[in-house]
Amino acid sequence: MPRKAKIVEIPAIGELDRAAGHLSRQLAQALRKAIGKGELKAGDLLPSTRVLAGALQLARGTVIEAFEQLVAEGFFVSQPGSGTRVAPSLNVNTQPAAKPAAGESMPLSRQAEAFSRAGSQFTTLPAVPFAVSVPAGSTAPDDVWRRLGNRIRARGPGAPSGYGDPQGARPLREVIAEYVRKSRSVHCTPDQVIITAGTQQGLYLAAQILPDAGEAVWVEDPAYSGITAIFATACRDKQMIRVPVDAEGIDVEAGRRLAENARAAFVTPSHQYPLGMPMSMARRTALLAWAREQRAWVVEDDYDSELRYAGHPFPSLQGLDPVRVVYLGTFSKILFPSLRLGYAIVPDRLVDAFCGARQLMDRHPPSADQYVLASFMAEGHLDRHIRRMRTVYADRREVLINAIRRTIPPALARLQPCDQGMHMVLWLNAALDDRLVAREAGQRGVSLRAVSPMYGAGNARSGLILGLGGFSDQQIENAVQQLYLALVAVSRIA
Ligand SMILES: Cc1ncc(COP(=O)(O)O)c(C=O)c1O
CATH class of the missing domain: 1.10.10.10 (Winged helix-like DNA-binding domain superfamily/Winged helix DNA-binding domain)
Known part of the structure; x- marks a missing residue:
């Protein structure tokens, strides 16, 4: 009743x-x-x-x-x-939720566990030497950026509006197409440019779109953890075939032996991450020949080729085979990482897929900063900024190399020669565990990432990534001193 x-x-x-x-x-x-x-x-x-x-x-x-x-x-x-x-039909459960018994917890999916692990692995390091990509003082774009931002956010297309284009703002795509054509010999039209929230998102999109479930992909060994973790978290680790890297870059013959019919290869040809060398021309040709034969895609992560201190960079892989290569670029290194803007340049056939995936992921990149960046580039400020950065980072690099030479004996650690980018690798004596050294140095106020976790199982070498951010000479000198003390402390227990 x-x-x-x-x-x-x-x-x-x-x-x-x-x-x-x-x-x-x-x-x-x-x-x-x-x-x-x-x-x-x-x-x-x-x-x-x-x-x-x-x-x-x-x-x-x-x-x-x-x-x-x-x-x-x-x-x-x-x-x-x-x-x-x-409401008479309201059916509210008024019973308090049963508390889990002591020790009992909700089971997590394998993916949830993997994402939690990735979260702790990717925590941002404190902005002290040797964190990577830290712009500060003379390495931040400061005044011009602020002035353009104030103007563009106040009125016009950068002011609050409705949804934007999932591919990104047209004016930004136009200046990027022009920029990569001139600086990296990339062949594309603005219609092939997809604005991303940085290369990390470009890698995520490519990993979602290019292989079907279960199809193999080649990933360099060692590699940037941002790509290996994408496959590991999506329960797709078995798809990921780690292909060894030698002094010339990815070993294409080894890749063929391991998984000839892979659907895509993820590579860092301009500046192998983390080791630092460029991929030789012979390897580029071999990689593209394999891709052509197998009808596979190549994903070119070109994260810092603008920062080259000697000689000329190799032109992009994309320029050698634009219908097969997805080219990923970022403004994280040359401007600042919190901007969260980068780009994927994709073959025509992939444009719709990237736009569709982008719609589902986050609809489109935030609009205002795209217009600020488009003006920054169109007015020539980016080119000027890069020229200034090259000089600043080249100086910092010298300070770092000299401080290490003076302070750390080669029996403990040696720098990997490298003439590009915002980081260097310091190889450690094999008896020293790089994770222990990173932890010990962290306690002494130095930010470091260990290299060994970037290798596939069984191949690891002990090393550290030293970022050349916007740190003063004095900060670098002090940090090298602290790093030396950390190495000594760990070598006592090794
Ligand atoms: C090799 C490599 N790829 C991609 C990225 C991601 O950069 P972002 O997402 O900031 O553009 C980084 C960042 O350090 C990197 O080192």
């Missing part, structure tokens, strides 16, 4: 925080809680808004607003002449 409606007592609303404002929102929340706790039941007739307002010493409009909100949410129904009541 249906329960006869009665006017309920004024529910226990508890204290409303009058100083915090939004009283109608607070009241609606208190009424929802009363329903959840079973103090208000389905079909209950509520006191009139006038009575409730008087009892709670609120303006009547405040109560009306809270009631209207709860009607809109389906908690209350309101009929002219018969008042407002709790």
Whole structure:
């Protein structure tokens, strides 16, 4: 039998925080809680808004607003002449959720476990030497950037508006197409440029789009953990075939032996990450010949080729075979990583797939900074900034190399020669565990990443990544001294 409606007592609303404002929102929340706790039941007739307002010493409009909100949410129904009541059909579980027994916890999927591990692996290091990509002082784009930002965000296309193009803002795609053509011999039109939230997103999109489930992909060994973790977290680690890298870059013959019919290869040809050498021309030719033969894609992660200190960089792989290569670039190194803007340059055949995946992932990159960046590039500021950065980083590099030479004996560690980018690798004596050294140095105020986790099982070498960020000469000298002490401390227990 249906329960006869009665006017309920004024529910226990508890204290409303009058100083915090939004009283109608607070009241609606208190009424929802009363329903959840079973103090208000389905079909209950509520006191009139006038009575409730008087009892709670609120303006009547405040109560009306809270009631209207709860009607809109389906908690209350309101009929002219018969008042407002709790929806008769409301089915709220008023039983408190059972507490898990001691020691019992909700089971997590393998993916959830893998993502949690990746989260702890990728925590941002404190912005002290030798964290990578830290712009500070003379290495930040400062005033011009701020001025352009203020102007562009205030009016025009960078001001608040509706949804944008999933591919990215056209003016930015146009200047990027021109920039990569001139600086990296990349062949493309603006229609092939997809603006990304940095190369990390470009890698994620490529890993989602290029191979089908179960199809093999080649990944360098060692490699950037940002790519290996993508496959590991998506429960696709078995798809990932680690192909060894030697002094010329990825060993294409080894790749063929391991998985000839892989669907894609992820490589860092300009500046192998983390080792630092470019891929030789012979290897580039062999890799593209394999890709052509197997109808495979090549993903070129070109994360810092602008920062070259000697000689000319090799032109991009993409320029050698634009229908097979997905080219990924980023502004993280040459501008600053919190900008979160980069680009994927994809063969025509892949444009729709990248745009579709982008729509599902986050619709499109935030608009305002795309327009700021487009103007920054179109007005020539990026080129000037890169020229200045090259000089600053070349100096920092010299300071670092000299400080290591003076302070750290070769029996403990040796620098890998390298003439490009924002980091160098310091190889450690094989008896020293790089993770222990990184931890010990962390306690001495030095930020380091270990190289050994970047290798596949069984191949690891012990080393450290030394980032050349916006640190002063003095900071670098001090950090090298602390690193030396950390190496000595770990070698005592090795
Ligand atoms: C080899 C490599 N690829 C990709 C990235 C990702 O860069 P971002 O997502 O900031 O553009 C990095 C960052 O350090 C990197 O070292």
